[in-house]
Amino acid sequence: MSAADEILDVVDENDRVVGRAPRGEIYAEGLRHRCVFVLVRDAEDRVFVHRRTAGKLVFPSLYDMFVGGVVGAGESYDEAALREAEEELGVSGLDRPVPLFPFRYDAADGSVRESAYVYWVRCVLPVDPQVEEIAWHGFLTEAELERRLGEWDWVPDGLAAYERFRASRAPHAPRA
Template identity: 80%
Template sequence: MSAADEILDIVDENDQVIGQAPRGEVYARGMRHRAVFVLVRDGEGRIFVHRRTATKLVFPSLYDMFVGGVVGAGESYDGAALREAEEELGVSGLPRPVPLFKFLYDDGGGRSWWSAVYEVRCEVAVDPQVEEVAWYGFLSEEELSRRLGEWAWVPDGVAAWERLRAR
């Protein structure tokens, strides 16, 4: 099964499930769905930053300060956060990511998803999926702030980062 065939829950403005559809259709029709964002810190408190591969369906080749992805049909935000973090980092046995907040991302151009933001500490060596991650590094918050003005970032990640910084 390809990523485009994965079934997602469609949700309303109150994050209530109103249907289901394949990911490819969800993206093509701009249907509201669910996603998780996990801020990963290493043992020194640095943040995992990566550049997405050129083959990603959404935001190819852009940088992101979160790992994560869509929540599958019937999956909980908490379950998706742990699954996505372990998959993207190429690790197992991570502690359960800590939920921080939820917000409705809407780019005003047909892309909208409920976004649950988490944080987790990863103190083991990472081995990111080559299908998902073209480059990665652990950056201090100062270095990340400097790179925000230099690199092309995923807009939903920037929206989540700005909300996190404002807390």
């Protein structure tokens, strides 16, 4: 089955399931669906950053500071966060990602509409990212990541989620 054929829940503005459709149809029609964003930090507190492959259905070849993706039909946000993090990082036995906040993303042109949840997880395991999903990866310090925000082309939903993440952290709060 191709990624475009994967069945996803279609949700309304209040994140209630109102139907199901193939991913390709959801993207083509701009239907609201569920996603997860997982910020990954290594043992040195650096953030996992990657560039998506050119073959991705949405936002191909752009950089992202989250791993994650769509929530499958009938799957919970928590289940999807762990599944997506392990798949994209190429690890197993990862701790369950910690939920941070719900997040909604609506592209200005209406092409992408997501009801999402943002998580974080510590990964001390050696990563072996999926070559189908990730063309390049590295762990960056927050200062390095901040410098790259103005230099690299980022996925718009991930960038919006990261901006909300940064704004929600009080200076004295522990890092995710």
